[in-house]
Amino acid sequence: MKIIGIYLAAGNSTRMGTHKLALPVGTMSLGSLALETALNSPLDEIFVITKDIDDTEWIPSHMKSNAKCTIIQCPTSNEGQSESLRCGIQHAQERHADGVLVMLADQPFITVQMLSEMITCMSEKPDCRFVATTSKQVTMPPVLFSAYMYPELLKLRGDKGARAILKGDFLQQGKLLNCNDKRLVFDVDTVKDYETLKAFNKGNE
Template sequence: MKIVGIYLAAGNSSRMGSHKLALPVGTMTVGSLALETALKSQLDEIFVITKDTDDADWLPVEMKSDARCSIIKCSTAHEGQSESLRCGIQQAQAHHADAVIIMLADQPFITVQMIEEMILCMRKNPTSKFVASSHKQTIMPPVLFSSSMYNELLELRGDKGAKAILQGDFLQKGKLLPCADKRLVFDVDTEADYEALQSIEKTK
């Protein structure tokens, strides 16, 4: 079973006021932390989806040159998250992936264990449509989708992410993996979030 990562990194950072993925965190950047984690996992390939104007200089050279990592420029990213997602799904289809894990570049505390548990869960339950992280019954990224969901994901439009599908009766068709520590699914949207991230990193 070939499982690839779709690393969504084409947001507008509108609530931050500056390109949040380029903000420094120790010797790293906000946007490189979760990618470093993904590259330590069993994912076969990782497609980093960026705006077509982004040269991805917020990523270390060694990550960009990693054989499993591909930078995909999405020319329609400004139209909403669904466009970035579509770019990723199209890459997954072209590379004959059996499933994708959709990750957000602004979730710095995702762990290798979380990714591996999702992959293991899908391999044990190959008829599942999805495997999703959840915190207190709320679904949070990352989310794994089987290839049977590609067409539905490609039909999303505007600023809708994959979460738009994960509701109602559809939830009976997959698996939820509870995450007790909300910090693991924390995302950096505002200056206050960035300050919190820096404080947490200093205590490690």
């Protein structure tokens, strides 16, 4: 089973007021934290979706040169997250991927264990349409979709993310993995979030 990671990194960082993926966290950048996790996971490839191919200084050179990493520019990313998602899926289809694991570049605490568990769940149950993360009964990224779901994902428009289709009948066609540690799905959107991340990182140095 070939699973490709779609690493969504084309956001405008509106709430942060600056390019958040380039913000320093210890010796790394915010955006490189989850990317490192993805590269160390069982994912076959990772597509980093960005709005500008030249705006990737936050990605360390050793990650850019990793054979699993491909940087893809999405020229329509300003029209909403669905554009970046669609861009990634179209490239995944060209690689004949059996599934895509959608990740957000601003979720720094995602672990290899989380991603591995999702991939294992789908590989053990071929008819599973998706494997999603839930915390306090809220579905959120990362989410793994089988190729069966590509047509539905490609229908999304505007700023609707992948979880927009995880409702109604579709919820009965996949598996939900409960995340008891809400820190693991913590995303950095604001200056306060960033300060929380830095404080946690400093405490673990």
